Amino acid sequence: MSVGKAGVVTHAANGKEVARSGIAGFAGGCVLDVIGSSPDAGSLIWAQVTDKPAAGLEPASRSLSIVATDTKTYKERWRKPLVADTDEFAGCQYAQEATATKNEKWLTYGEWVISLTDGTSRALGYGIRPRAVGNTVLVYDGVCANCLNGMDSVPVTDPATGRELFSFPDHDIIGSLSDVPGDFATSSDGSTLFLARRISGDPISYALQSRSLTTGKVNWEITGTSYTGPASRKVTLVEKAGVVVIPDLAAVKQEVAPEVQKDLGVSMADGKKLWNLPGIDVCAANAAGVAVVANGQLVVIDPRTGKQISYTDERSDCGVPLGEYSYYSKDGALIRVLPSTE
Numbered sequence: 001m002s003v004g005k006a007g008v009v010t011h012a013a014n015g016k017e018v019a020r021s022g023i024a025g026f027a028g029g030c031v032l033d034v035i036g037s038s039p040d041a042g043s044l045i046w047a048q049v050t051d052k053p054a055a056g057l058e059p060a061s062r063s064l065s066i067v068a069t070d071t072k073t074y075k076e077r078w079r080k081p082l083v084a085d086t087d088e089f090a091g092c093q094y095a096q097e098a099t100a101t102k103n104e105k106w107l108t109y110g111e112w113v114i115s116l117t118d119g120t121s122r123a124l125g126y127g128i129r130p131r132a133v134g135n136t137v138l139v140y141d142g143v144c145a146n147c148l149n150g151m152d153s154v155p156v157t158d159p160a161t162g163r164e165l166f167s168f169p170d171h172d173i174i175g176s177l178s179d180v181p182g183d184f185a186t187s188s189d190g191s192t193l194f195l196a197r198r199i200s201g202d203p204i205s206y207a208l209q210s211r212s213l214t215t216g217k218v219n220w221e222i223t224g225t226s227y228t229g230p231a232s233r234k235v236t237l238v239e240k241a242g243v244v245v246i247p248d249l250a251a252v253k254q255e256v257a258p259e260v261q262k263d264l265g266v267s268m269a270d271g272k273k274l275w276n277l278p279g280i281d282v283c284a285a286n287a288a289g290v291a292v293v294a295n296g297q298l299v300v301i302d303p304r305t306g307k308q309i310s311y312t313d314e315r316s317d318c319g320v321p322l323g324e325y326s327y328y329s330k331d332g333a334l335i336r337v338l339p340s341t342e
Contacts, residue, residue: 003026003031005023006022006023007020007021007022007023008020008021008023008026008044008074009021010042010071010072012038018071018072019071019072019073019074021074025074026046026048027048028048028049028050028051029046029047029048029049029067029092030046030047030092030095031044031045031046031095032045032046032047032066032095032098032107032109033045033098033100033107034071035100035104035116036071036104040072042070042071042072043068043069043070043071043077043116044068044069044070044071045066045067045068045098045100045107045116046066046067046069047064047065047066047067047092047095047109048064048065048067049062049063049064049092050062050063050064050065063081064081064082065079065080065081065082066079066080066082066107066109066114066119066121067079067119068116068119078118078119079119080114080118080119080120080121082110082112082114082121082123094109094110095109097109097110097129099131099132100116100132101132101134101135101136101137101159101190102132102134102135102186102187102188102189102190103135103190104116105117105135105159106132106137106159106160107132108129108130108131108132108137110129111123111124111125111126111127111128111129111130112124112130113130113137113159113162122162124139128140130157130159132159133156133184133186133193133213134186134187134190134191134192134193134213135159135190135191135213136156136157136158136159136165136190136213137156137157137158137159138154138155138156138157139154139155139156139157140154153167153168154167154168155167156168156213156216165213165214165215165216166215166216167216168197184196184235185235185236185237185244186213186237187237187239188239190213191212191213191214192210192211192212192213192219193209193210193211193212193213194208194209194210194211194235194237194244194246194268195208195209195211195235196208196209196234196235196246196247197209204225205223205224205225206223206224206225207221207222207223207224208221208222208235208244208246208266208271209221210244210268210271219271220270220271221271222264222266222271222273224248234246234247234282236282236285236290237268237285238285238286238287238290238303239268240286240287241286241287241303241304242267242268242269242304243265243266243267243268243274243303243304244265244266244267244268245263245264245265245266245282245285245290245303246263246264246266247261247262247263247264248261248262248263248264248276261278261279262276262277262278262279263276263277263278263280263282263292264276265290265303265304265305265306274304274305274306275305275306275307276306277292277294277301277306279294279295280292280293280294280299281293281294283298285303287303289301289302289303289309290302290303294311296313297311297312297313298311298312298313298314299311
């Protein structure tokens with residue numbers, strides 16, 4: 001979908017326009033997510049802020065509703081109000097932090113966990129933030145990232161009930177949470193978490209872990225010690241090739257040493273290291289190849305071997321990823337770098 005000043009447009013996967021709506025019906029709104037595998041079955045999930053002016057003795061007020069709109073007919077599927085603790089949360093400033101579970105049944109926004117079936121919601125309280133991870137919801141202190149605010153761990157919970165499934169012992173896993181690429185990645189079925197996280201003190205020990213999102217059990221892990229820490233903890237999943245690409249967690253092994261960042265290709269199944277390459281930045285990936293920036297050029301490498309497939313000097317940056325096959329470069333161009341299965 002695309003949203004502009006003139007209206008909202010639904011596109012098919014090949015870019016063809018499917019439906020269009022005027023912008024007036026979305027006044028005071030902000031887009032949170034789009035769910036569904038096709039325009040015929042999709043929903044635009046958005047938040048709408050309504051300001052009510054003061055009326056005599058009745059003070060001014062602000063309310064917030066979550067709305068699901070059909071992406072083909074633009075008719076409302078459902079609308080539910082959210083109760084905000086303060087006016088701060090009755091707005092759109094947290095729209096970019098909204099996350100949906102992999103099965104598209106739950107949405108997190110601000111302090112709420114929201115059902116994408118009918119819009120019913122559960123508030124966790126001021127300062128407590130939920131974040132969708134696979135088909136679960138991680139809960140953390142959104143006010144003070146370096147303190148627990150009464151929490152002695154970071155729980156991963158069942159979004160339907162809030163029941164804790166397992167927990168992490170500290171807040172180091174939080175960082176900038178987003179799905180692939182990001183500080184973690186989850187399998188397409190939402191069952192497995194791949195996470196690069198700090199596990200102990202000075203020098204810093206890191207681990208790349210494959211964990212069950214049902215039990216929290218560590219399936220496998222790769223550990224490394226670094227005096228400075230890795231330059232990045234980006235985790236990129238190449239699921240159809242069975243590979244996860246991560247930075248070398250032990251890039252700097254001495255107190256005084258030039259920082260040379262390497263990226264590793266690792267088997268998703270057992271954590272076996274398949275290849276390593278220095279000085280690359282991952283842009284996008286699928287089973288056909290991994291697009292990276294190296295030496296100021298855009299290079300496509302084999303996800304299983306790390307060997308170069310092709311390159312071009314016409315592009316030299318990574319931007320915002322758009323699924324497996326394309327991304328927006330820093331200058332706003334839409335770049336398609338890998339073969340598509342369309």
